[in-house]
Amino acid sequence: MIIKNMTATFGCLNGRKLALEDGLNVICAPNESGKSTWCAFIRAMLYGIDSSERAKGGRLPDKTRYAPWSGALPAGTMEITHGGREITLRRSTKNAAYPMREFKAVYTGTEEPVSGLTGAGAGQILTGVSREVFRRSAFIEQGEVTVTADTELEKRIASIVSSGEEGVSYTEADARLRVWQRKRRYRNTGGAIPELEKEAEAKRGLLECLSRSRAEQERLLEEL
Secondary structure, X not given: OEEEEEEEEEOOEEEEEEEOOOOOOOOOOOOOOOHHHHHHHHHHHHHOOOOXXXXXXXXXXXXXXXXXXXOOOOEEEEEEEEOOEEEEEEEEOOOOOOOOOEEEEXXXXXXXXXXXXXXXXXHHHHHOOOHHHHHHOOOOOOOOOOOOOOHHHHHHHHHHHHHOOOOOOHHHHHHHHHHHHHHHHOHHHOOOHHHHHHHHHHHHHXXXXXXXXXXXXHHHHHHO
């Protein structure tokens, strides 16, 4: 997924637009100008806003923290490229208690819906990771770094270390192969390896016998 353009009514962003170029984009701007808010907006557009979240440890829930300063209802659009197609994501709010819940994904320049892309699953489909993994990796909130454990993120990191591929775990592959090997080796689990090994041994014995017979035949021919 590549983000191209965004329009946001979100926190301090009041109908603001942001166009991104190919490659790495660095936003350099004064404090309180909306840099972190744009990051939070991207997350909200992909994964929505958890309306059940409550204030904890002095931290406001996102639905309160990013309520538009203008008093408008939060909303936004995001134009992206995914799978070789241009797609526009739209989120809006009908009920202030459930911000950014209304979702629509269409092919850019048309009103043709993108099949399978829903408000609940858009982030997972477009980024390949869950909300929690995104929050702990691609997105780091202002003033905090999450250090608590997350099984899915740890699994992905371990896969990269062991195989170089995020979705390929050497440990899991090795364990699965060992399970299949055990199933094939023992008769009580329907394994065919013992019978195949016996058959292979019998054929090796036959080959040795034929080899000796041929050697004897060649010796007799020489004597004649």
